[in-house]
Amino acid sequence: MSADANAPRRRSKIVFLPILLFALLAALFLAQLLSGRDASEVPSVLIGQPAPATALPPLAGADLPGLNSSAFAGKVTLVNVWASWCAPCREEHPVLVELAKDTRFTLAGLNYKDKPANASKFLVDLGNPYAAIGVDEAGKAGLDWGVYGVPETFVVGRDGTILYKHIGPLTPASLASALMPHVEKALATTN
Secondary structure, three states, rough: OHHHHHHHHHHHHHHHHHHHHHHHHHHHHHHHHHOOOOOOOOOOOOOEOOOOEEEEEOOOOOOOOOOOOOOHOOEEEEEEEEEEHHHHHHHHHHHHHHHHOEEEOOOEEEOOOOOOHHHHHHHHHOOOOOOOOEEEOOOOHHHHHHOOOOOEEEEEOOOEEEEEEEOOOOOHHHHHHHHHHHHHHHHHOOO
């Protein structure tokens, strides 16, 4: 048989290659869907690691200390990464105001890639739930914390270890089902 006679066979096999690739990708996506894993949950390599060494200046006019990781020692701290330009941060803010009423832990803010004047106006307009606010205008501290976007909230244990990371705005439902169980666990742990 000549080489030209085998050409139609090769072409017919190549025609099935896209179909085979599509079937493999479909099987992969189906396996992910059926795995039960929450696709919106992005794992953080910082879970179980010490919180990054952070020493951010305070927000001018807020009359609060800046964000300093040395202040985490001996207490449970929630570090909320937020910005005035962030619409979901505005949505979650009433939840943070309510959360700040719980005196068993400290709520600290990391103001991310924001103009301090805008951040101050945001807090004047909506209320200030934070006990400390660090200004990270350049976003360097956010990189150290592994921030993907705002808002994000970290639970830091009494020993300064990051125990949990919540990505996205806190809602009453996510507060009850996701964040508070980790906070309660951290509060129950003594060092």
